[in-house]
Amino acid sequence: MNTTTKTQREFHLKSRPEGVPGKDNFELVEAEMPEPGTNQFLVQNEWLSVDPYMRGRMREGESYAEPFQIGEPMEGGCVGKVIQSNNDEFREGDYVLGNQGWREFWVSDGQGVQRIDPELDGVEIQNHLSVLGLTGMTAYVGLLEIGKLNEGETVFVSAASGAVGSIVCQIAKVKNCRVIGSAGSSMKIEWLKDVAGIDEAFNYHDTNDVSAKLKELCPDGIDVYFDNVGGDHLKGAIDNMNQNGRIVCCGAISGYNDKQPRPGPNNLFKIIGKRLRVEGFIVRDHYDLQEKFVKDMGGWIRAGKIIWEETVTQGLNNTPEAFIKLFNGDKMGKALVKV
Ligand code: NDP
Secondary structure (H helix, E strand, C coil): CCCCCCCEEEEEEEECCCCCHHHEEEEEEECCCCCCCCCEEEEEEEEEECCCCCHCCCCCCCCCCCCCCCCCECCCCCCEEEECCCCCCCCCCCEEEEEEECCCEEEEEECCEEEEECCCCCCCCCHHCCCCHHHHHHHHHHHHCCCCCCCCCCCEEEECHHHHHHHHHHHHHHHCCCEEEECCCHHHHHHHHHHCCCEEEEHHCCCHHHHHHHHHHHHCEEEEECCCCCCCHHHHHHHEEEHHHHHHEECHHHCCCCCCCCCCCCCCHHHCCCEEEEEEHHHHHHHHHHHHHHHHHHHHHHHHCCCEEEEEEEEEHHHHHHHHHHHHHHCEEEEEECC
């Protein structure tokens, strides 16, 4: 904190990206230090989350989250410490989970903010932005609630070594499923097989025919496809789905930086013959499952059944670089920034 001048630093959206975002789309601004008013508290951020959905908010127009405005602060998940409080519920020293990332300090009256326990066994505070936060819950809700996974089924997961995908893979293994993952480097493939313990994994850069690769790795077909990627992964999965299979549409990162929407898969008619259910979901519509998620995930973590990776970028000023790495795959697991 710059106590003499009473300013804090925050990132603003400077311009809307065309294609893959660059550092020049963001501006680090010295802003006035926020002062907590009646019933408010001041938080100093310690950890920030960068997530693919933020790319959607950088463009104008319809999306499931409001677009960021040029010249206004960026937002995102964050964990910080209450350092000053006029609020009875959130006291000085409390750790909280909020949505005012991309900055050093923020004030709140507590709406939409959760207190977190910094002393949970085996869990560090930043894990509330990854395995125990919305990321882990996306995997849990998508696979179990939307995908209606049954024990012993065959599951294909794209972006399988990423924040959500790596947890999906391991929940599916907890459910005794056969799990196949795709990812973008040999190091990630090794991690998926040797550390996360999935059955088969392939580097999608090594094939120009995802459908043929899936046919080879899933000779008995796929029951649930957890789609983080869209595009040729979705087409390949549809080709290999079993009757009454489920496709969980979580994300479609392969198209997030397209300047023009690309044509859809040309095999959608197979959805009919195979009686597939294809369902999109947004994790925040499922907060009713949060308690169950925390209980199940906590149990799996304590039992050593779920492990996770975090790629930590140091320093608020490097937040745009951490974000851009989501699109070139230069990270493992959950991407976080240590302020
Ligand atoms: P990740 O940690 O998985 O990061 C993104 C990864 O996507 C990269 O590491 C990269 O890994 C891969 N990737 C990037 N570009 C491409 C491409 N063109 N083709 C294939 N893979 C690519 O992010 P998250 O786990 O946070 O999110 C995963 C997906 O889930 C995203 O699509 C996101 O939008 C979605 N999501 C949806 C939510 C919901 O409520 N529906 C909530 C949270 C996330 P690699 O090296 O393997 O290429």
